[in-house]
Amino acid sequence: MPQSTTAEAFAPAKVNLSLHVTGQRADGYHLLDSLVVFAGIGDHLNARAAPRTSLRVTGPMQGTVPDGGDNLVLRAAALFDPPVGAEITLTKNLPAAAGLGGGSSDAAACLSALSGLSGRPLPPRAAQLTLGADVPACVVGVPLRMQGIGERLTAWPPLPPLWLVLVNPGVGVSTPEVFRGLDSRDNAPMPDMPHARSAADFLHWLRAQRNDMQSAACRIAPEIGGVLAAIAETPGCQLARMSGSGATCFGLYTSPDSAGQAALRIARAQPRWWCQAGAILD
Numbered sequence: 114m115p116q117s118t119t120a121e122a123f124a125p126a127k128v129n130l131s132l133h134v135t136g137q138r139a140d141g142y143h144l145l146d147s148l149v150v151f152a153g154i155g156d157h158l159n160a161r162a163a164p165r166t167s168l169r170v171t172g173p174m175q176g177t178v179p180d181g182g183d184n185l186v187l188r189a190a191a192l193f194d195p196p197v198g199a200e201i202t203l204t205k206n207l208p209a210a211a212g213l214g215g216g217s218s219d220a221a222a223c224l225s226a227l228s229g230l231s232g233r234p235l236p237p238r239a240a241q242l243t244l245g246a247d248v249p250a251c252v253v254g255v256p257l258r259m260q261g262i263g264e265r266l267t268a269w270p271p272l273p274p275l276w277l278v279l280v281n282p283g284v285g286v287s288t289p290e291v292f293r294g295l296d297s298r299d300n301a302p303m304p305d306m307p308h309a310r311s312a313a314d315f316l317h318w319l320r321a322q323r324n325d326m327q328s329a330a331c332r333i334a335p336e337i338g339g340v341l342a343a344i345a346e347t348p349g350c351q352l353a354r355m356s357g358s359g360a361t362c363f364g365l366y367t368s369p370d371s372a373g374q375a376a377l378r379i380a381r382a383q384p385r386w387w388c389q390a391g392a393i394l395d
């Protein structure tokens with residue numbers, strides 16, 4: 114059957130609503146226990162069938178990522194053997210090295226688009242992991258409990274409707290540097306969350322969870338403390354926490370209006386920060 118000649122894919126921001134560091138493997142990688150969700154804020158990828166694979170990066174954050182073979186989009190495309198020829202355009206909206214898994218989400222979007230173009234299956238999870246620990250979660254793209262270094266993924270029960278604000282102060286934070294700066298690598302895992310809970314119950318449970326990378330990231334980039342304070346003081350904010358290894362932080366809200374108002378307020382006060390409001394995707 115002939116395949117389509119173009120494919121579009123959305124590459125949403127990954128947000129770690131919690132991120133517990135529970136151990137370290139012999140190879141140095143850290144064991145995680147994280148509630149991962151995806152936001153309606155992200156990059157866009159378009160792939161058009163072509164004799165050879167190429168990448169053009171555009172969008173407000175285009176200058177912050179490599180445009181050659183180091184780009185995770187081209188590294189993802191290289192997992193297809195034989196190659197799937199495609200002219201790929203990446204519209205880069207998310208800040209890079211920001212705790213939002215933007216590169217991983219772009220890689221996942223590329224895998225999905227090239228699989229759609231060619232009719233071939235996605236590369237196996239072990240191959241996806243060679244691109245980055247977050248890539249398998251981004252391929253799944255729904256709320257997940259992520260364990261191991263990112264290879265153990267369990268679907269999360271439906272979340273109550275929640276909206277978020279993402280705020281980045283324009284400081285890139287190196288993931289390995291934050292891992293190296295951790296105070297402790299052997300912290301308690303996430304407890305199981307009972308099913309069928311209200312937004313209030315879910316938020317109560319989530320407030321008791323942690324991001325174990327937050328203190329180390331704040332030492333490396335003290336601006337993160339100011340971001341958390343700015344989010345926490347917006348009306349209706351239910352929880353302010355850092356995502357991943359930072360520096361992006363999120364605020365959670367129970368209405369789209371309160372999230373939108375919070376984003377406007379922060380953007381007015383800090384016009385140089387990147388600040389967006391959106392839904393949590395289910």
Ligand SMILES: C[C@@](CO)(OP(=O)(O)O)[C@H](O)COP(=O)(O)OP(=O)(O)OC[C@H]1O[C@@H](n2ccc(N)nc2=O)[C@H](O)[C@@H]1O
Nearest residue numbers: 141142143212213214245246247262288289292357358359
């Ligand atoms: C911390 C997390 C949480 O979701 O998010 P980000 O801050 O990157 O968004 C991820 O685990 C990051 O995944 P990802 O960004 O794909 O990391 P990778 O490229 O695989 O790893 C970069 C480096 O971080 C360290 N690393 C990464 C993952 C892990 N579980 N333990 C580690 O120690 C390793 O030094 C590795 O070489």
Ligand SMILES: Nc1ncnc2c1ncn2[C@@H]1O[C@H](COP(=O)(O)OP(=O)(O)O)[C@@H](O)[C@H]1O
Nearest residue numbers: 178184185209210211212213214215216217219
């Ligand atoms: N398409 C891409 N988008 C973002 N970063 C990319 C991309 N391709 C390669 N990179 C590189 O990957 C690294 C991690 O970027 P990113 O995935 O945005 O980090 P994080 O998971 O911390 O948000 C950066 O150093 C960046 O230069």
